[in-house]
Amino acid sequence: MTEPTRALPLVLTPPKGRGKPPRHLADLDATERKAAAADLGEPVFRVKQVAHHYFARLERDPAQMTDLPAASRDRIAGALLPDLLDQVRVMEADGGTTRKTLWRLFDGSLVESVLMRYPDRATICVSSQAGCGMACPFCATGQGGLQRNMSTAEIIDQVVDGAAAMAKGLVPGGPGRLSNVVFMGMGEPMANYKAVIGAVRRMVAPAPDGLGLSARNITVSTVGLVPRMKQLATEGIPVTLALSLHAPDDELRNELVPINTRFSVAEVVEAAWEYAKVTKRRVSIEYAMMRDINDQAWRADMLADVLNSYGDWGWVHVNLIPLNPTPGSKWTASRPEDEREFVRRLVARGIPTTVRDTRGSDIDGACGQLAAADA
Ligand code: SAH
Secondary structure, three states: OOOOOOOOOOOOOOOOOOOOOOOOHHHOOHHHHHHHHHHHOOOHHHHHHHHHHHHHOOOOOHHHOOOOOOOOHHHHHHHHOOOOOEEEEEEEEHHHOEEEEEEEOOOOOEEEEEEEEOOOOEEEEOOOEEEOOOOOOOOOHHHOOEEEEOOHHHHHHHHHHHHHHHHOOOOOOOOOOOOEEEEOOOOOHHHHHHHHHHHHHHHHOOOOOOOOOOHHHEEEEEOOOHHHHHHHHOOOOOOEEEEEOOOOOHHHHHHHOHHHHOOOHHHHHHHHHHHHHHHOOOEEEEEEEEOOOOOOHHHHHHHHHHHHOOOOOOOEEEEEEEOOOOOOOOOOEOOHHHHHHHHHHHHHOOOOEEEOOOOOHHHOOOOOOOOHHHO
Protein backbone atom coordinates (compact mmCIF):
# COMPACT_ATOMS: atom_id res chain seq x y z
CA MET A 1 0.00 0.00 0.00
CA THR A 2 1.30 3.37 -0.87
CA GLU A 3 1.05 6.44 1.23
CA PRO A 4 -1.91 8.57 0.24
CA THR A 5 -0.69 11.69 -1.44
CA ARG A 6 -1.29 14.71 0.64
CA ALA A 7 -1.62 18.16 -0.72
CA LEU A 8 0.99 20.39 0.84
CA PRO A 9 -0.74 22.81 3.16
CA LEU A 10 -0.50 26.31 1.81
CA VAL A 11 0.99 28.18 4.73
CA LEU A 12 1.88 31.78 4.25
CA THR A 13 4.38 32.44 7.01
CA PRO A 14 5.20 36.07 7.66
CA PRO A 15 8.90 36.91 7.54
CA LYS A 16 10.59 36.00 10.83
CA GLY A 17 10.85 38.53 13.63
CA ARG A 18 8.03 40.63 12.29
CA GLY A 19 4.55 39.93 13.54
CA LYS A 20 1.85 42.48 14.00
CA PRO A 21 2.13 46.10 15.04
CA PRO A 22 1.34 46.60 18.76
CA ARG A 23 -2.36 46.86 19.48
CA HIS A 24 -3.43 50.46 20.05
CA LEU A 25 -6.53 52.25 21.23
CA ALA A 26 -7.27 53.35 17.66
CA ASP A 27 -7.52 49.69 16.62
CA LEU A 28 -10.35 49.02 19.06
CA ASP A 29 -14.10 49.27 18.60
CA ALA A 30 -16.45 49.77 21.56
CA THR A 31 -16.55 46.08 22.52
CA GLU A 32 -12.80 45.71 22.23
CA ARG A 33 -12.29 48.77 24.42
CA LYS A 34 -14.29 47.08 27.16
CA ALA A 35 -12.13 43.99 26.85
CA ALA A 36 -8.99 46.13 26.94
CA ALA A 37 -10.17 47.78 30.16
CA ALA A 38 -10.79 44.36 31.69
CA ASP A 39 -7.31 43.20 30.61
CA LEU A 40 -5.83 46.22 32.34
CA GLY A 41 -7.94 45.62 35.44
CA GLU A 42 -9.35 49.11 35.08
CA PRO A 43 -12.89 50.48 34.80
CA VAL A 44 -14.08 51.27 31.27
CA PHE A 45 -14.11 55.00 31.94
CA ARG A 46 -10.31 54.97 32.19
CA VAL A 47 -10.16 53.88 28.56
CA LYS A 48 -12.61 56.64 27.73
CA GLN A 49 -10.35 59.15 29.45
CA VAL A 50 -7.40 58.02 27.36
CA ALA A 51 -9.57 58.17 24.24
CA HIS A 52 -10.49 61.75 25.10
CA HIS A 53 -6.81 62.66 25.36
CA TYR A 54 -5.91 60.94 22.12
CA PHE A 55 -8.83 61.76 19.83
CA ALA A 56 -10.15 65.03 21.27
CA ARG A 57 -7.04 66.66 22.77
CA LEU A 58 -4.61 65.00 20.31
CA GLU A 59 -2.40 64.32 23.30
CA ARG A 60 -0.17 61.25 23.36
CA ASP A 61 2.08 62.03 26.32
CA PRO A 62 0.98 60.17 29.49
CA ALA A 63 2.52 62.90 31.67
CA GLN A 64 -0.11 65.30 30.35
CA MET A 65 -2.99 62.99 31.26
CA THR A 66 -3.34 64.36 34.74
CA ASP A 67 -6.84 63.02 35.27
CA LEU A 68 -5.42 59.49 35.34
CA PRO A 69 -4.07 58.32 38.69
CA ALA A 70 -0.37 59.21 38.74
CA ALA A 71 0.63 55.72 39.87
CA SER A 72 -0.99 53.95 36.92
CA ARG A 73 -0.78 56.67 34.24
CA ASP A 74 2.21 55.21 32.42
CA ARG A 75 0.88 51.67 32.63
CA ILE A 76 -2.58 52.55 31.28
CA ALA A 77 -1.46 55.01 28.62
CA GLY A 78 1.47 52.77 27.69
CA ALA A 79 -0.81 49.80 27.09
CA LEU A 80 -3.38 51.76 25.09
CA LEU A 81 -1.12 54.16 23.22
CA PRO A 82 2.06 52.30 22.30
CA ASP A 83 4.40 54.31 20.06
CA LEU A 84 3.64 53.27 16.49
CA LEU A 85 5.36 55.92 14.41
CA ASP A 86 8.94 56.82 15.00
CA GLN A 87 9.71 60.14 13.30
CA VAL A 88 12.82 59.79 11.15
CA ARG A 89 12.74 63.08 9.28
CA VAL A 90 10.53 66.07 8.52
CA MET A 91 10.94 68.03 5.30
CA GLU A 92 9.24 71.34 4.62
CA ALA A 93 8.30 73.20 1.47
CA ASP A 94 6.02 76.06 0.43
CA GLY A 95 7.16 78.18 3.38
CA GLY A 96 6.45 75.39 5.84
CA THR A 97 2.83 74.91 4.78
CA THR A 98 3.77 71.56 3.21
CA ARG A 99 5.43 69.10 5.62
CA LYS A 100 6.47 65.62 4.65
CA THR A 101 7.28 63.21 7.46
CA LEU A 102 9.17 59.96 7.11
CA TRP A 103 8.14 57.40 9.72
CA ARG A 104 9.74 54.17 10.84
CA LEU A 105 7.25 51.54 11.96
CA PHE A 106 7.85 49.00 14.73
CA ASP A 107 9.35 46.47 12.32
CA GLY A 108 11.59 48.93 10.52
CA SER A 109 9.25 49.54 7.57
CA LEU A 110 9.33 53.13 6.33
CA VAL A 111 6.29 55.14 5.28
CA GLU A 112 5.56 58.80 4.62
CA SER A 113 2.73 61.25 5.20
CA VAL A 114 2.33 64.81 3.90
CA LEU A 115 0.50 67.66 5.62
CA MET A 116 -0.64 70.51 3.38
CA ARG A 117 -2.15 73.73 4.69
CA TYR A 118 -4.24 75.87 2.36
CA PRO A 119 -6.04 79.13 3.16
CA ASP A 120 -9.35 77.33 3.66
CA ARG A 121 -8.37 73.82 4.77
CA ALA A 122 -5.61 71.53 5.93
CA THR A 123 -5.18 68.12 4.35
CA ILE A 124 -3.11 65.15 5.37
CA CYS A 125 -2.09 62.62 2.76
CA VAL A 126 -1.63 59.27 4.52
CA SER A 127 -0.06 55.94 3.69
CA SER A 128 -2.09 52.75 4.07
CA GLN A 129 0.59 50.19 3.22
CA ALA A 130 4.35 50.03 3.54
CA GLY A 131 5.19 49.90 -0.15
CA CYS A 132 2.58 48.93 -2.72
CA GLY A 133 1.89 45.84 -4.78
CA MET A 134 0.19 47.53 -7.72
CA ALA A 135 3.42 48.18 -9.66
CA CYS A 136 2.27 51.23 -11.63
CA PRO A 137 5.47 52.02 -13.55
CA PHE A 138 5.28 55.83 -13.22
CA CYS A 139 4.80 55.78 -9.43
CA ALA A 140 7.81 55.81 -7.09
CA THR A 141 6.12 53.65 -4.45
CA GLY A 142 5.13 51.08 -7.05
CA GLN A 143 8.75 50.31 -7.88
CA GLY A 144 9.64 48.77 -4.52
CA GLY A 145 6.80 46.29 -4.17
CA LEU A 146 4.68 45.67 -1.09
CA GLN A 147 6.24 45.21 2.32
CA ARG A 148 3.08 44.93 4.39
CA ASN A 149 -0.33 46.26 5.23
CA MET A 150 -0.51 48.94 7.90
CA SER A 151 -2.81 48.60 10.89
CA THR A 152 -5.79 50.88 11.53
CA ALA A 153 -3.90 52.62 14.32
CA GLU A 154 -0.78 53.11 12.19
CA ILE A 155 -3.00 54.92 9.69
CA ILE A 156 -4.87 56.93 12.34
CA ASP A 157 -1.69 57.95 14.14
CA GLN A 158 -0.50 59.77 10.99
CA VAL A 159 -3.75 61.76 11.04
CA VAL A 160 -3.52 62.47 14.77
CA ASP A 161 0.05 63.67 14.32
CA GLY A 162 -1.04 66.04 11.52
CA ALA A 163 -4.04 67.25 13.53
CA ALA A 164 -1.78 67.88 16.53
CA ALA A 165 0.69 69.84 14.39
CA MET A 166 -2.16 72.02 13.19
CA ALA A 167 -3.65 72.46 16.65
CA LYS A 168 -0.31 73.38 18.21
CA GLY A 169 0.38 75.96 15.52
CA LEU A 170 3.45 74.13 14.18
CA VAL A 171 2.36 75.01 10.64
CA PRO A 172 2.66 78.70 9.64
CA GLY A 173 -0.71 80.47 9.82
CA GLY A 174 -1.43 80.01 13.50
CA PRO A 175 -3.23 77.20 15.28
CA GLY A 176 -5.83 75.55 13.09
CA ARG A 177 -7.82 72.38 12.45
CA LEU A 178 -7.04 69.45 10.26
CA SER A 179 -10.07 69.15 7.98
CA ASN A 180 -9.25 66.68 5.19
CA VAL A 181 -7.65 63.28 4.79
CA VAL A 182 -6.63 61.74 1.48
CA PHE A 183 -5.49 58.14 1.09
CA MET A 184 -2.99 59.13 -1.56
CA GLY A 185 0.24 58.32 0.20
CA MET A 186 1.97 54.98 -0.10
CA GLY A 187 -0.09 51.90 -0.78
CA GLU A 188 -3.35 50.79 -2.33
CA PRO A 189 -6.03 51.40 0.30
CA MET A 190 -8.51 48.93 -1.21
CA ALA A 191 -5.90 46.17 -0.93
CA ASN A 192 -5.87 46.77 2.85
CA TYR A 193 -9.61 47.16 3.12
CA LYS A 194 -10.26 46.10 6.70
CA ALA A 195 -7.67 48.39 8.29
CA VAL A 196 -8.59 51.27 5.98
CA ILE A 197 -12.33 51.09 6.69
CA GLY A 198 -11.50 50.81 10.39
CA ALA A 199 -9.43 53.98 10.09
CA VAL A 200 -12.23 55.74 8.22
CA ARG A 201 -14.65 54.78 11.02
CA ARG A 202 -12.32 56.24 13.64
CA MET A 203 -11.90 59.41 11.58
CA VAL A 204 -15.63 60.10 11.29
CA ALA A 205 -16.70 58.98 14.79
CA PRO A 206 -17.29 61.96 17.07
CA ALA A 207 -14.83 62.38 19.96
CA PRO A 208 -13.97 60.64 22.20
CA ASP A 209 -14.53 57.62 19.95
CA GLY A 210 -12.84 59.22 16.97
CA LEU A 211 -11.66 62.41 15.32
CA GLY A 212 -15.04 63.78 14.25
CA LEU A 213 -14.02 64.50 10.66
CA SER A 214 -16.64 64.81 7.94
CA ALA A 215 -16.84 61.77 5.65
CA ARG A 216 -17.03 63.99 2.59
CA ASN A 217 -13.63 65.42 3.52
CA ILE A 218 -12.04 61.97 3.39
CA THR A 219 -10.90 60.73 -0.01
CA VAL A 220 -10.07 57.11 -0.69
CA SER A 221 -8.04 56.76 -3.87
CA THR A 222 -7.85 53.43 -5.67
CA VAL A 223 -6.43 51.78 -8.78
CA GLY A 224 -9.88 50.20 -9.13
CA LEU A 225 -10.24 47.00 -7.12
CA VAL A 226 -13.84 46.54 -8.21
CA PRO A 227 -15.16 44.20 -5.48
CA ARG A 228 -13.80 46.52 -2.81
CA MET A 229 -15.24 49.62 -4.48
CA LYS A 230 -18.62 47.89 -4.41
CA GLN A 231 -18.14 46.99 -0.76
CA LEU A 232 -17.19 50.57 0.10
CA ALA A 233 -20.48 51.76 -1.39
CA THR A 234 -22.37 49.60 1.13
CA GLU A 235 -20.62 50.90 4.26
CA GLY A 236 -22.93 53.87 4.75
CA ILE A 237 -19.98 56.25 5.09
CA PRO A 238 -20.08 58.63 2.14
CA VAL A 239 -16.35 59.19 1.71
CA THR A 240 -15.17 60.66 -1.56
CA LEU A 241 -13.93 58.02 -3.96
CA ALA A 242 -11.09 58.77 -6.35
CA LEU A 243 -10.38 56.36 -9.18
CA SER A 244 -6.89 56.44 -10.66
CA LEU A 245 -7.80 55.91 -14.29
CA HIS A 246 -4.91 57.50 -16.22
CA ALA A 247 -6.13 56.12 -19.57
CA PRO A 248 -9.56 55.67 -21.16
CA ASP A 249 -8.55 52.57 -23.14
CA ASP A 250 -7.50 49.13 -21.93
CA GLU A 251 -4.47 48.92 -24.18
CA LEU A 252 -2.73 51.86 -22.54
CA ARG A 253 -4.18 51.34 -19.06
CA ASN A 254 -2.86 47.75 -19.00
CA GLU A 255 0.58 49.29 -19.18
CA LEU A 256 0.10 52.23 -16.81
CA VAL A 257 -2.00 50.47 -14.18
CA PRO A 258 -1.16 46.76 -14.50
CA ILE A 259 -4.14 45.59 -12.39
CA ASN A 260 -6.23 46.72 -15.37
CA THR A 261 -5.67 43.27 -16.84
CA ARG A 262 -7.92 42.03 -13.99
CA PHE A 263 -10.41 44.92 -13.84
CA SER A 264 -10.87 46.68 -17.16
CA VAL A 265 -11.64 50.34 -17.84
CA ALA A 266 -15.31 49.51 -18.39
CA GLU A 267 -15.50 47.60 -15.11
CA VAL A 268 -13.75 50.20 -12.96
CA VAL A 269 -15.68 53.13 -14.43
CA GLU A 270 -18.94 51.26 -13.94
CA ALA A 271 -18.02 50.58 -10.30
CA ALA A 272 -17.17 54.28 -9.82
CA TRP A 273 -20.52 55.28 -11.33
CA GLU A 274 -22.32 52.82 -9.06
CA TYR A 275 -20.51 54.34 -6.09
CA ALA A 276 -21.72 57.80 -7.11
CA LYS A 277 -25.27 56.50 -7.59
CA VAL A 278 -25.42 54.80 -4.18
CA THR A 279 -23.63 57.45 -2.11
CA LYS A 280 -24.70 60.58 -4.05
CA ARG A 281 -21.07 61.62 -3.86
CA ARG A 282 -19.37 62.87 -6.99
CA VAL A 283 -16.51 60.57 -7.92
CA SER A 284 -13.13 61.93 -8.84
CA ILE A 285 -11.24 60.48 -11.80
CA GLU A 286 -7.49 60.88 -11.32
CA TYR A 287 -5.51 61.25 -14.51
CA ALA A 288 -1.75 61.81 -14.31
CA MET A 289 -0.80 63.70 -17.47
CA MET A 290 2.16 62.05 -19.19
CA ARG A 291 3.72 63.70 -22.19
CA ASP A 292 2.84 61.95 -25.46
CA ILE A 293 1.64 58.91 -23.55
CA ASN A 294 -1.92 59.63 -22.42
CA ASP A 295 -2.32 63.36 -23.09
CA GLN A 296 -3.42 63.38 -26.75
CA ALA A 297 -6.50 65.41 -27.67
CA TRP A 298 -8.22 62.29 -29.02
CA ARG A 299 -7.74 60.58 -25.68
CA ALA A 300 -9.46 63.51 -23.95
CA ASP A 301 -12.43 62.98 -26.27
CA MET A 302 -12.36 59.27 -25.59
CA LEU A 303 -12.22 59.84 -21.82
CA ALA A 304 -15.20 62.20 -22.00
CA ASP A 305 -17.14 59.65 -24.08
CA VAL A 306 -16.41 56.84 -21.63
CA LEU A 307 -17.55 58.94 -18.67
CA ASN A 308 -20.56 60.44 -20.43
CA SER A 309 -21.78 56.99 -21.42
CA TYR A 310 -22.96 56.72 -17.78
CA GLY A 311 -24.98 59.91 -18.02
CA ASP A 312 -24.24 63.56 -17.49
CA TRP A 313 -25.94 64.07 -14.12
CA GLY A 314 -22.76 65.37 -12.54
CA TRP A 315 -21.64 62.05 -11.11
CA VAL A 316 -18.01 62.58 -11.97
CA HIS A 317 -15.27 65.09 -12.30
CA VAL A 318 -11.77 64.73 -13.65
CA ASN A 319 -8.71 65.75 -11.69
CA LEU A 320 -5.64 66.03 -13.90
CA ILE A 321 -2.36 65.53 -12.05
CA PRO A 322 0.74 66.96 -13.70
CA LEU A 323 3.11 63.99 -13.64
CA ASN A 324 5.76 64.25 -10.97
CA PRO A 325 8.68 62.56 -12.67
CA THR A 326 10.29 59.88 -10.52
CA PRO A 327 14.00 59.08 -10.73
CA GLY A 328 14.86 56.89 -13.68
CA SER A 329 11.37 57.06 -15.14
CA LYS A 330 11.00 57.54 -18.87
CA TRP A 331 7.84 59.57 -18.38
CA THR A 332 7.61 63.32 -18.01
CA ALA A 333 4.89 65.92 -17.53
CA SER A 334 2.77 67.13 -20.42
CA ARG A 335 3.45 70.31 -22.36
CA PRO A 336 1.31 73.20 -21.08
CA GLU A 337 -0.45 73.56 -24.44
CA ASP A 338 -1.36 69.86 -24.51
CA GLU A 339 -2.67 70.07 -20.97
CA ARG A 340 -4.77 73.11 -21.86
CA GLU A 341 -6.24 71.38 -24.89
CA PHE A 342 -7.00 68.26 -22.84
CA VAL A 343 -8.89 70.36 -20.29
CA ARG A 344 -10.70 72.28 -23.01
CA ARG A 345 -11.96 69.10 -24.67
CA LEU A 346 -13.22 67.59 -21.42
CA VAL A 347 -14.97 70.80 -20.41
CA ALA A 348 -16.48 71.14 -23.89
CA ARG A 349 -18.05 67.73 -23.37
CA GLY A 350 -19.50 68.77 -20.05
CA ILE A 351 -16.97 67.14 -17.73
CA PRO A 352 -15.98 69.31 -14.76
CA THR A 353 -12.18 69.29 -14.77
CA THR A 354 -9.53 70.57 -12.41
CA VAL A 355 -5.74 70.48 -12.54
CA ARG A 356 -4.09 69.54 -9.27
CA ASP A 357 -1.38 71.72 -7.84
CA THR A 358 1.99 70.10 -7.36
CA ARG A 359 2.56 70.96 -3.73
CA GLY A 360 5.66 69.52 -2.23
CA SER A 361 7.22 68.30 -5.47
CA ASP A 362 10.55 69.86 -4.47
CA ILE A 363 10.69 67.65 -1.37
CA ASP A 364 9.51 64.59 -3.29
CA GLY A 365 6.28 64.93 -1.39
CA ALA A 366 3.90 65.17 -4.30
CA CYS A 367 1.59 62.42 -5.54
CA GLY A 368 3.46 59.33 -6.57
CA GLN A 369 6.79 60.56 -5.27
CA LEU A 370 6.64 58.94 -1.89
CA ALA A 371 9.33 56.29 -1.85
CA ALA A 372 10.64 55.68 1.61
CA ALA A 373 13.01 52.90 0.65
CA ASP A 374 15.72 55.33 -0.39
CA ALA A 375 15.72 57.11 2.95
N1 SAH B 1 -2.97 53.39 -4.78
C1 SAH B 1 -3.85 54.54 -4.77
C2 SAH B 1 -3.22 55.74 -4.09
C3 SAH B 1 -1.96 56.13 -4.81
S1 SAH B 1 -1.34 57.75 -4.85
C4 SAH B 1 -4.19 54.91 -6.20
O1 SAH B 1 -3.53 54.44 -7.11
O2 SAH B 1 -5.15 55.64 -6.41
C5 SAH B 1 -2.53 58.84 -5.43
C6 SAH B 1 -2.46 59.24 -6.89
O3 SAH B 1 -1.17 59.64 -7.34
C7 SAH B 1 -2.87 58.11 -7.81
O4 SAH B 1 -3.82 58.61 -8.71
C8 SAH B 1 -1.60 57.78 -8.50
O5 SAH B 1 -1.81 57.15 -9.73
C9 SAH B 1 -0.96 59.12 -8.64
N2 SAH B 1 0.46 59.07 -8.98
C10 SAH B 1 1.32 58.06 -8.78
N3 SAH B 1 2.54 58.38 -9.23
C11 SAH B 1 2.45 59.62 -9.73
C12 SAH B 1 3.39 60.50 -10.32
N4 SAH B 1 4.66 60.15 -10.48
N5 SAH B 1 2.95 61.71 -10.71
C13 SAH B 1 1.67 62.08 -10.52
N6 SAH B 1 0.74 61.31 -9.96
C14 SAH B 1 1.12 60.08 -9.56
